[in-house]
Amino acid sequence: MSDNTQKLLEISNLQVYFPVPGGILQRKVAEVKAVDGVSFTLHRGETLGLVGESGCGKTTVGRAIINILRHVSPEVHIGGSVYFYEKDGTRTDLAYLSKKDMRKFRSKIQMIFQDPYSSLNSRLSVRQIIAEPLEIHRPDMSAKERNEQVELLLQKVGLQPEYAARFPHEFSGGQRQRIGIARALATRPDVIICDEPVSALDVSVQAQVINLMEDLRQEFGMSYLFIAHDLSVVHHISRRIAVMYLGNMVEIGESDDVYFRPKHPYSIALLSAVPQPDPERKDKQRIVLHGDIPNPLNKPSGCSFRTRCPIARPECADFTPQLAEHENGRFVACPYV
């Protein structure tokens, strides 16, 4: 990673705690630490893959960055910072912006969602869906210009412009995901948070959508934060990969390094689970983790992975391991590797 790459997003010690209400008065009785101190940097033009098993907080990280958690659960506690860097280097912390101030940044950070069926409003036509962001963020555009933009965007994502008059239920999952991508592209964002964008699609369609997204990224000069649990997909599209476990980041590094030479015991186990396309190759041993992922309401003390870790020691219960640099740009949160 070269030093002159400009920063785009810098997430610093991000914490997202959801309150668990209980009792007659629905008071807070506990907290789910969905994200507990995550830090990483996303550079301009880069794709960063974020992987981890279900419930590890990767989706919450994405939603915290685009600042929509408070809309759904107003009582959520958010700590740390989400810095957004303008092209001229000035930065803004998005985590604490009011709804009104956040609106200015909405056009620059967009999101693609996992479920192509619930992410499009079924009562609006494709034209209305894609034109709406332009109505809000480009009020200077005439209706005719907007229409041209909609048709251009549809072409860019590989759909026929004539489809603009149709409604979402007339499309397949892959086509719907393309519509979602066109909607995210409409405001020409600097970064798109891709929340498992291909998990709900057939494998053959996955490849098409992944390749389309890569082409679009290069054409529009965007960055992606690519959240997924499918490691081979993430390896294919990302320049760097970050691995999360139970709200913490355990490893981050260059895509090939993390994918082929994982260091953290959790990354090693996770990557050993990737199916091998070559049945002759038996050198890679599958590491099966024992036990369930701990309840995020009641995390183990110290290193949260120690209950399932093959190399755990008694000391692991005493301190929370921090990400430490192992080689250039490679950080691992385990002192024993």
Place this chain on the structure above:
Amino acid sequence: MEKEQISDNKDSSIHESYGAFVRQQFRKNKLGVISLYFLITVILTAISADFLANDKPIVASYKGSIIFPIMHEYAVSLGLSSWERDIALADWKSLKYDWAVFPPVPYSPSNTDPNIMQSEMGPSSKHWLGTDDIGRDVLSGVIHGSRYALAIGVVAMGIALFIGLFLGSAAGFFGGMTDVIISRIIEIVITFPTFFLIITIVAMFREGNIWLIMTLIGLTNWTGTARLIRGEFLRLRNLDFVSAATALGYSQRRVIFRHILPNAIAPALVSAAFGIAQAILIESALSFLGFGVPPTVVTWGSILERASSSINAWWLAVFPGLMIFLTVSAYNLIGDALRDATDPRLRS
């Protein structure tokens, strides 16, 4: 280009909006369609009631000039005109016309037939559905009563829908304390025995007033709609398209009215159809018990009430009762058909 598009949309059955989809699904429900046609007939009857049953002629030649008494009466009630002195107090039937075209039922609902001095008369060639104990034509009453039946449904449910949509959306969208407070209000209103509440309030007024009853029915029957809408909002606001709308920086108003409400409204409309049926039944019951409209106003329920004091006059009970039954059933069947048609999971 044009041709290409047409060939592209060859499979035109899938190229449709949600509204077209609902219409198409609705048409498959035979009972629903029949009910809808019945209801349209009732609506047309209500609109043209003055021309179907009236003691004034539709058009007549009187003292050498052509007059349109029914149209003229509309103008008078709008304050645009007034009656000639010699006509104003006259009995329309006994005027000496050169010629006159009377409506098919030549009686007004509240006018007594002076030729009948005995009490209630059964169906005859003069009074097709008979008369009540003071000589009022039942058919005319049934025709004009359709106006009140429809107005009660529309006004009462209109009020109920407005309150229900407003409070339900607020509770579901904002959640938290707003939801707690509104939910408790809903629960309090549900515990009122609405029927007795309405009787109590109506009894406090000397004169029965049909609009007061409509308003009261509306004010006490919004809870179902509110709860439905609240539930829909709770479900929809967690879906990704609402997150997308927020992430795109749309205002709260836009998210509520353009993205969530259109998706939440279908179940509310279904419940409105049932609610209209309920409102008509409540009004009929109130009129039957004598708490409803003043004696000069003829509704289906008030004709029924006459039957209670005239045991042998079966026609006073059967015909308005049949109309109430058919209209309420029609609304219920339409509600059923709408529910099936708006649910894509039941697509056949």
